[in-house]
Structures are given as C-alpha cells and as structure tokens.
Amino acid sequence: xxxxxxxxxxxxxxxxxxxxxxxxxxxxxxxxxxxxxxxxxxxxxxxxxxxxxxxxxxxxxxxxxxxxxxxxxxxxxxxxxxxxxxxxxxxxxxxxxxxxxxxxxxxxxxxxxxxxxxxxxxxxxxxxxxxxxxxxxxxxxxxxxxxxxxxxxxxxxxxxxxxxxxxxxxxxxxxxxxxxxxxxxxxxxxxxxxxxxxxxxxxxxxxxxxxxxxxxxxxxxxxxxxxxxxxxxxxxxxxxxxxxxxxxxxxxxxxxxxxxxxxxxxxxxxxxxxxxxxxxxxxxxxxxxxxxxxxxxxxxxxxxxxxxxxxxxxxxxxxxxxxxxxxxxxxxxxxxxxxxxxxxxxxxxxxxxxxxxxxxxxxxxxxxxxxxxxxxxxxxxxxxxxxxxxxxx
Amino acid sequence: xxxxxxxxxxxxxxxxxxxxxxxxxxxxxxxxxxxxxxxxxxxxxxxxxxxxxxxxxxxxxxxxxxxxxxxxxxxxxxxxxxxxxxxxxxxxxxxxxxxxxxxxxxxxxxxxxxxxxxxxxxxxxxxxxxxxxxxxxxxxxxxxxxxxxxxxxxxxxxxxxxxxxxxxxxxxxxxxxxxxxxxxxxxxxxxxxxxxxxxxxxxxxxxxxxxxxxxxxxxxxxxxxxxxxxxxxxxxxxxxxxxxxxxxxxxxxxxxxxxxxxxxxxxxxxxxxxxxxxxxxxxxxxxxxxxxxxxxxxxxxxxxxxxxxxxxxxxxxxxxxxxxxxxxxxxxxxxxxxxxxxxxxxxxxxxxxxxxxxxxxxxxxxxxxxxxxxxxxxxxxxxxxxxxxxxxx
Numbered sequence: 001x002x003x004x005x006x007x008x009x010x011x012x013x014x015x016x017x018x019x020x021x022x023x024x025x026x027x028x029x030x031x032x033x034x035x036x037x038x039x040x041x042x043x044x045x046x047x048x049x050x051x052x053x054x055x056x057x058x059x060x061x062x063x064x065x066x067x068x069x070x071x072x073x074x075x076x077x078x079x080x081x082x083x084x085x086x087x088x089x090x091x092x093x094x095x096x097x098x099x100x101x102x103x104x105x106x107x108x109x110x111x112x113x114x115x116x117x118x119x120x121x122x123x124x125x126x127x128x129x130x131x132x133x134x135x136x137x138x139x140x141x142x143x144x145x146x147x148x149x150x151x152x153x154x155x156x157x158x159x160x161x162x163x164x165x166x167x168x169x170x171x172x173x174x175x176x177x178x179x180x181x182x183x184x185x186x187x188x189x190x191x192x193x194x195x196x197x198x199x200x201x202x203x204x205x206x207x208x209x210x211x212x213x214x215x216x217x218x219x220x221x222x223x224x225x226x227x228x229x230x231x232x233x234x235x236x237x238x239x240x241x242x243x244x245x246x247x248x249x250x251x252x253x254x255x256x257x258x259x260x261x262x263x264x265x266x267x268x269x270x271x272x273x274x275x276x277x278x279x280x281x282x283x284x285x286x287x288x289x290x291x292x293x294x295x296x297x298x299x300x301x302x303x304x305x306x307x308x309x310x311x312x313x314x315x316x317x318x319x320x321x322x323x324x325x326x327x328x329x330x331x332x333x334x335x336x337x338x339x340x341x342x343x344x345x346x347x348x349x350x351x352x353x354x355x356x357x358x359x360x361x362x363x364x365x366x367x368x369x370x371x372x373x374x375x376x377x378x379x380x381x382x383x384x385x386x387x388x389x390x391x392x393x
Numbered sequence: 394x395x396x397x398x399x400x401x402x403x404x405x406x407x408x409x410x411x412x413x414x415x416x417x418x419x420x421x422x423x424x425x426x427x428x429x430x431x432x433x434x435x436x437x438x439x440x441x442x443x444x445x446x447x448x449x450x451x452x453x454x455x456x457x458x459x460x461x462x463x464x465x466x467x468x469x470x471x472x473x474x475x476x477x478x479x480x481x482x483x484x485x486x487x488x489x490x491x492x493x494x495x496x497x498x499x500x501x502x503x504x505x506x507x508x509x510x511x512x513x514x515x516x517x518x519x520x521x522x523x524x525x526x527x528x529x530x531x532x533x534x535x536x537x538x539x540x541x542x543x544x545x546x547x548x549x550x551x552x553x554x555x556x557x558x559x560x561x562x563x564x565x566x567x568x569x570x571x572x573x574x575x576x577x578x579x580x581x582x583x584x585x586x587x588x589x590x591x592x593x594x595x596x597x598x599x600x601x602x603x604x605x606x607x608x609x610x611x612x613x614x615x616x617x618x619x620x621x622x623x624x625x626x627x628x629x630x631x632x633x634x635x636x637x638x639x640x641x642x643x644x645x646x647x648x649x650x651x652x653x654x655x656x657x658x659x660x661x662x663x664x665x666x667x668x669x670x671x672x673x674x675x676x677x678x679x680x681x682x683x684x685x686x687x688x689x690x691x692x693x694x695x696x697x698x699x700x701x702x703x704x705x706x707x708x709x710x711x712x713x714x715x716x717x718x719x720x721x722x723x724x725x726x727x728x729x730x731x732x733x734x735x736x737x738x739x740x741x742x743x744x745x746x747x748x749x750x751x752x753x754x755x756x757x758x759x760x761x762x763x764x765x766x767x768x769x770x771x772x773x774x775x776x777x778x779x780x781x782x783x784x785x786x
Contacts, residue, residue: 005421005646006430015423015642026643027420028398030408030593032721037399064595065458065620068638072620100619194639200423202457202595202641224617226493227458227465243726245461246587248595249408250419251641253398328425333636 008322009349011358012330013144013303014172015194015201016346018258022199025257026250033247041256042237042247048259052174052197052267053189053207055181060207061237062255063228064248067171067192070204072100073228074167074188075138078212080221081105083135086127086164088119088155092145092333093169097138104224109134115146115335116305117295121154128162136165136187142173144195145333147294147305147342149177156184165212171195174205175262176274176302176346187212193251196274196302198347199258202251258347275301277350279392280385281343284359287381288366288373293340302350304343305332312369314338317362325361355382401715402742404751405723406537406696407565408587408594409739411651415592418650419643426640434649435630435640441652445567445590445660446582446600448574453600454630455648456621457641460564460585463597465493466621467560467581468531471605473614474498476528479520479557481512481548485538485726486562490531497617502527508539508728509698510688514547521555529558529580535566537588538726540687540698540735542570549577558605564588567598568655569667569695569739580605586644589667589695591740592651595644651740668694670743672785673778674736677752680774681759681766686733695743697736698725705762707731710755718754748775 010017031038042061049060063073075097079085083106087098090113102108111127113119119139128134137159141150152168159166165187170179175196181189187209194201208230216231223229227245235242262270278301282292285306293305308314314331318341321327330342345354359378366373385392403410424431435454442453456466468490472478476499480491483506495501504520506512512532521527530552534543545561552559558580563572568589574582580602587594601623609624616622620638628635655663671694675685678699686698701707707724711734714720723735738747752771759766778785 005424007422008424008428010423010425012425014639015425018423023420023422027416029400029416030403030411030587031398031401032403032405032408033594035401035715035721065462066638066641069458069620072618076618096619103615103617103619192639194423194642200641200643201426201639202644222496224496225465225469226489226496227462227621245459246407246585246594248459248593248641248644249587250593250647251595251644254643322428328428 007326009327009354011343011349011354012328013342013344014346016198016344016349018200019198019261019348021261022254022258025253028253030249033249039241041252045252045256048263049205051263052259053179053181055207057207057209059213059234062203062205064245065204066201067204069228070190070206071097071169073206074190075101076104076225076228077216077223077230078136078165078188079104079106080219084109084131084133085136085138086111086124086134088124088139090117090119090148091115091143093140093143116293118148118150118298124155125158128158134162134164136167138167140169142300144172144303147300147303148298149300152184160185172303175270177271181207193255196347197258197262199254202248203255274350275392276389277345277352277355278302278304280382281345281355283385284378284382288363288378302344302346305340307340309371312371317365320365321361327358327361400719402720402747404736404742404747405721406735406737407739409591409737409742411593412591412654412741414654415647415651418646421646423642426642434645438645438649441656442598444656445652446572446574448600450600450602452606452627455596455598457638458597459594460597463583463599464490464562466599467583468494469497469618469621470609470616470623471529471558471581472497472499473612477502477524477526478529478531479504479517479527481517481532483510483512483541484508484536486533486536509686511541511543511691517548518551521551527555527557529560531560533562535693537565537696540693540696541691542693545577553578565696568663570664574600586648589740590651590655592647595641596648667743668785669782670738670745670748671695671697673775674738674748676778677771677775681756681771695737695739698733700733702764705764710758713758714754720751720754
C-alpha cells in the first residue's frame with residue numbers, strides 16, 4: 001500500500017522537475033479555499049502571474065485544470081455558435097485548438113503550415129482578407145509537438161487591426177522565453193504549470209485583457225462550461241470572493257512558490273538560462289550527427305525536437321534512457337510519432353548538468369544501436385557554447 | 394517570498410484535514426504522466442476507487458479537476474441537445490446540477506423539495522409519469538449545502554424501470570457513508586477528493602457503468618467539452634494509454650495514498666467512525682440548545698447543518714473560531730446564507746478530539762455572545778454517545 005516514486009530526471013516535453021522548494025510547499029497542511037490566508041495566497045499568485053505574463057490585466061488567475069483546461073477556458077468563453085475564429089496550426093496543439101474551438105459551434109478557419117515550421121503572417125493575412133467579421137485569431141507560441149517558436153507580433157497587429165481578439169497558447173513558453181502580453185497586445189493567454197514554471201501539472205495560469213472582459217459582458221448565451229465559466233470564476237478570484245469551485249489548494253501553494261522561485265532568479269536570468277542550455281543541447285545533438293526537426297531560426301531553446309536516426313528504434317532508446325539513467329525524454333506526436341524525439345529543458349530541468357548527462361547517455365545508447373558518432377563530440381560542442389555564449393542566437 | 398501556511402483544523406464542508414501520509418506523498422518528486430511507474434499508480438488508483446465506490450465498473454477513474462468538474466463530466470457526456478433529464482433539487486448542489494445540465498442544451502426537468510429535507514421518491518415518480526423518454530435521473534446523495542442524506546435505492550429503481558441513466562453526486566458522501574454503486578444500480582457517480590477521502594481538492598473520482606459507456610457509443614454529437622470528453626479520457630486511463638491531457642501527477646499521488654489510508658482502516662470502520670463522531674457532535678449541539686437544520690432521520694453524520702441562534706452574528710463567530718482556535722467551519726449557502734453553519738467531520742477531520750474541541754470552543758463563544766447554555770452540556774451529551782454508541786441511528 002506504500003507510495004514509492006523513483007527519482008527521474010524529466011527531460012521530456014513536460015512535466016519537468018520541480019524545484020525542491022516547490023515540493024516542500026506541497027507538503028504544507030491544507031487551509032480552506034475561503035480562508036483569509038488562502039485569499040492572500042491567491043492575490044499574491046495573481047500578482048506574480050502578472051509579472052511573469054508581463055501584463056497589467058486585472059483578470060489574471062490560475063484555472064483549476066491542466067493547460068488544456070486553460071485552452072478550453074479561452075475558447076468557450078470567447079466564442080458563441082456562429083462566431084468565426086482563425087486558428088494557426090503547425091502541430092498537435094494547433095490541431096487541438098481547432099478541435100476545442102469547433103465544439104463551441106463556432107466556425108473554425110484553420111490556417112495550416114507544415115509541422116516543423118511556423119505559421120507565416122502572410123497566411124493569416126490572407127485568411128483575414130477572405131473572411132469578414134472574424135472574432136478571434138489564435139496561435140500557439142511554443143508548439144510542444146514540434147519545438148517551434150512562433151513569432152507573435154505581426155499577427156497580433158493584424159488581429160488588432162481587424163478588431164479580433166488575439167489568443168495565444170503559452171503553455172510551453174511562459175517562463176522559458178518572453179511572453180509579453182501587454183506589449184504584443186494579447187487578449188487571452190493561457191499556460192500550464194508543469195513546463196517552464198516548474199510546478200506540477202494541475203493548474204492553468206491565464207490572463208485576459210479588458211477587451212476580452214468587455215466581450216464577455218456582451219455574450220448572449222451562457223458559457224457552455226460551468227466549470228470554466230469566467231463570468232463566475234472571476235468573481236471568486238476577484239474582490240467578490242463568491243464561492244464557485246473549491247480551489248486546488250495545494251496546487252496553488254505549488255504555483256505560488258514556483259513563481260516565487262522564478263521571480264527570485266529574475267525573468268531575464270531565467271530566459272537566458274533556458275536559451276544557453278537549449279542552444280548547448282542543440283549544438284551537441286548536431287555535433288553527434290543528429291538532425292534537428294524544427295526549422296532553423298525558429299527553434300525553441302526549452303524544447304528541442306530531433307529526428308530519430310535511421311534504423312534506431314524509438315521505444316527501445318527511450319526505455320533504456322529511463323531504465324538505465326532515470327531520464328525521461330518524449331516521443332513524437334501525431335504525424336511524427338515514432339520519428340522524432342522531444343527533449344525538454346524546462347524550468348528546473350533546464351540545467352547544465354542535464355545537458356551533459358543526456359548527451360553522454362545518448363552517445364552510449366546510439367553507439368550501441370550502430371550510429372557512428374565521434375566520441376565526445378556532443379559534449380564538446382555543448383561546452384563550446386557555454387564557453388562562448390556570444391555565439392548564441 | 395516565503396510560503397507560510399497556518400495550521401488549521403478544518404471542520405467546514407471541505408476541504409478537510411489531510412492525513413500526514415497524504416501530505417508526505419505530495420512532496421514526492423514528479424515522474425512523467427506516461428512513465429510506466431505512473432501508469433501503475435493509475436491502475437492501482439482505479440482499483441482502489443472501485444473498492445471505495447463498491448463497483449466493478451471498468452471505467453472508474455479520477456477526472457483532472459475538482460468535484461464540480463466531475464459533475465460537468467457526467468452531464469456533458471450523458472446529454473445531447475434535446476435530451477430530457479430529471480434532477481432532484483433540495484439544495485445548492487442540486488441547483489448546480491440543473492445549471493450544468495442546462496448548458497448542454499438538454500431539457501432539465503427540476504424536481505424541487507424544500508432545503509433541509511430530501512427529494513421524495515413520489516415526486517420523482519410523478520415527474521417520470523408526466524414526461525416520456527427521460528434519458529437520465531440525477532440526485533445529490535449528500536447535499537453539502539444542507540447536510541441532508543438523500544436515500545437512493547427507490548429512485549434508482551424508478552430510473553432503471555424507465556430505462557433512464559441514474560446519476561448520483563457523491564462528492565460529500567464517498568468514504569463517509571456507504572456509496573454502493575453496483576447494488577443501487579448507479580450509472581454515473583462522481584465525487585471529490587477533499588471531503589471524506591482526505592486528499593486535497595483537485596481531482597474528481599468518478600465511475601461509469603457499461604450502460605453509460607454504451608450510451609457514449611451512441612452519441613451523435615461530439616461531447617461539448619474536450620477536456621472532459623470521456624471518449625478520449627478513457628483511452629488514457631484504459632489500456633490504450635493514448636495521451637490526452639497531462640495528468641495532475643501529484644494529485645494522483647495524494648489520492649492514491651489517501652485511498653490506501655482509507656482502505657487500511659477499512660470502509661466499514663471509516664463509516665462507523667464518521668457515524669459516531671457525527672452523532673456525538675449533533676447530540677452535543679442540541680444539548681447546547683442549538684437546532685439542527687436538516688430533517689431528523691435524514692441527517693448526514695459527516696456534515697451537520699445547524700441554525701445560527703437568534704442575535705448571534707455569523708461572521709463574528711466564525712472569525713473568532715478561526716482566529717482564536719484555528720478552527721474553520723462553514724457558513725450557509727444560497728437561501729440559508731447567514732442563517733446556518735455547516736460543520737464537517739470529513740475524512741481525517743472526523744476525530745473525537747475535534748468534536749470536543751469544537752463543542753467547547755462554541756460554548757465559550759456563544760456564551761459571550763449572550764446565548765445561555767448549561768456549562769459543559771454539549772461535551773457531556775457527546776460523551777454519552779461515545780459511551781453508549783448503541784443509541785446511534
């Protein structure tokens with residue numbers, strides 16, 4: 001009947017390792033969801049989230065579910081039957097957005113680009129030209145299925161110009177690369193706790209602009225989800241403190257502490273850490289003769305997708321990494337299932353020691369699988385990045 | 394930036410105190426949501442949940458949200474636009490069911506009874522006679538807003554006789570009083586982790602009958618919620634292990650351990666503990682001259698609602714309990730807001746010491762507020778119950 005949990009090193013696409021401070025916070029005894037001390041926690045969590053989202057939006061909170069619940073929150077609140085939404089799709093999470101949005105009865109206008117690349121601004125412009133009265137434009141900032149870093153600024157401007165809400169999935173980007181909600185003009189942005197924020201999965205931080213809130217007021221139909229209905233949830237997180245659901249207390253402790261750890265490090269320092277470790281890993285993988293999947297120039301530092309070399313068996317390599325080294329990396333999703341690996345250096349997992357450990361473990365395992373790699377080339381290339389970070393883009 | 398959590402004694406309507414073993418489990422490091430060890434945890438959690446729900450239903454799992462997410466899961470999966478559902482309502486959570494169900498586009502047939510009492514089987518029979526083709530009948534087993542214990546058997550039989558699904562909210566009952574899913578013939582039953590199971594809020598254990606699963610196969614429209622879509626979620630908890638959402642890992646650790654603690658104690662022993670402590674508290678409150686709100690014969694042992702004496706200020710008493718004794722009790726909801734208190738002895742909070750502490754603290758506070766009570770009468774009456782548990786019904 002006992003709980004035994006092995007100690008892994010989580011280098012997949014999430015969850016990532018929690019900082020020990022976050023684990024400790026989770027062992028704190030419960031207090032009530034309307035306890036004055038807990039309301040303080042909520043207020044502080046909102047304030048910390050605003051700093052991390054780089055926003056002044058008053059409606060900034062943590063929805064009581066994982067990142068996908070945040071995604072659903074945005075679409076069920078934004079859309080009513082018949083509304084039009086343009087969704088950029090270049091991976092599994094773009095596809096998920098389209099699925100979630102279509103269940104509201106809205107008309108989804110998909111704008112697809114090949115996996116591994118970005119959605120080009122021109123594609124969105126053309127969709128906006130050929131459809132009138134689009135209510136929202138949605139993009140995935142960090143596509144977790146491909147490791148692609150989608151630029152937001154230009155498309156955000158187009159959305160604003162045609163009066164549409166701009167929706168951004170920042171599940172894998174928040175805390176790892178800058179998410180500048182106010183500067184970019186994002187109206188609805190959601191994330192997850194288990195990626196670069198370094199808390200366990202279970203909450204979805206999200207922020208909504210005043211424009212989004214005005215739209216909420218103008219809805220003609222109740223939000224189709226009671227659980228994710230922002231018109232009610234915001235009265236619990238707001239000054240009214242109306243009881244809605246029972247907040248996942250312990251998860252709020254964890255998020256509160258994880259945001260504390262992140263802000264103590266400083267956002268810029270955290271972005272730099274993710275960037276350097278990610279580029280070191282990518283240089284190492286390339287030096288070992290592996291090919292990166294995401295298009296050059298649009299690679300996320302915190303999540304690296306890499307083609308599995310010919311003749312190498314996906315599951316066997318991942319099983320050996322897990323069993324012999326305690327390392328988890330991720331397999332491919334959807335159309336690249338079995339063909340790519342996804343290696344995350346997210347949050348507390350983004351550490352120099354993990355880069356070297358993974359590169360050396362992979363060198364052993366791939367060598368035995370018959371992939372010729374120059375001994376030590378991966379680690380040497382990574383080391384070169386650390387020694388001369390000026391080469392990093 | 395530091396997390397400081399005061400040590401409360403949680404005697405409200407939930408969350409309840411966690412067992413120390415549960416808190417410890419939450420500090421375990423994360424592992425991945427597809428890690429073979431985590432899949433074992435999921436399997437064991439399903440197996441433990443089946444024992445607690447007293448069911449053999451294969452589709453028994455924990456939805457990734459609080460109890461209200463479980464409620465929404467049941468209704469969005471069971472209902473399509475135009476379907477008819479009969480909902481028994483005698484409190485805030487019956488009302489919530491109606492709100493949630495109506496958002497699916499189904500026709501809700503509410504069967505209302507006064508707060509503080511049960512929904513009478515005759516009322517449901519009459520609703521089923523005057524409406525044909527009812528797809529589901531829904532009841533709240535333990536109405537958290539009133540402390541009423543709703544009998545299920547007779548109404549369950551009626552639902553079965555007319556071919557309707559029988560839906561039961563067991564948020565506050567599971568683990569505290571028997572929830573006999575198979576014996577009663579419940580097709581969909583959901584609960585919360587933060588009541589009698591003694592884990593933190595954040596998951597909703599739920600179980601679905603083969604009949605419910607067959608109905609899922611016959612749906613003509615996609616489930617309106619992606620996040621709560623059982624046709625997908627069951628493929629993650631089932632043998633397929635298709636990735637859907639990232640499970641709230643730490644919450645699963647907590648639930649797994651909490652169920653372990655409960656099953657080590659034994660279900661019957663836990664029910665007995667809840668019963669004896671609850672009846673002792675109720676005897677004590679009555680001996681202090683307080684009037685219980687829920688109708689006699691239908692009082693839950695684990696949640697006691699009591700009228701606030703005339704002239705006593707609700708908020709002031711609860712604030713003193715919290716500040717001076719660290720005790721949380723709950724206020725009233727909806728139509729009895731400010732007029733009743735709700736005292737929970739749920740899960741690990743259901744302990745003899747808490748009964749005596751609360752009765753003696755209340756005696757002091759109410760005495761100062763001008764309520765004359767015979768000194769020591771409350772504790773004496775509680776003690777009489779412990780000494781002669783044969784008097785308990």
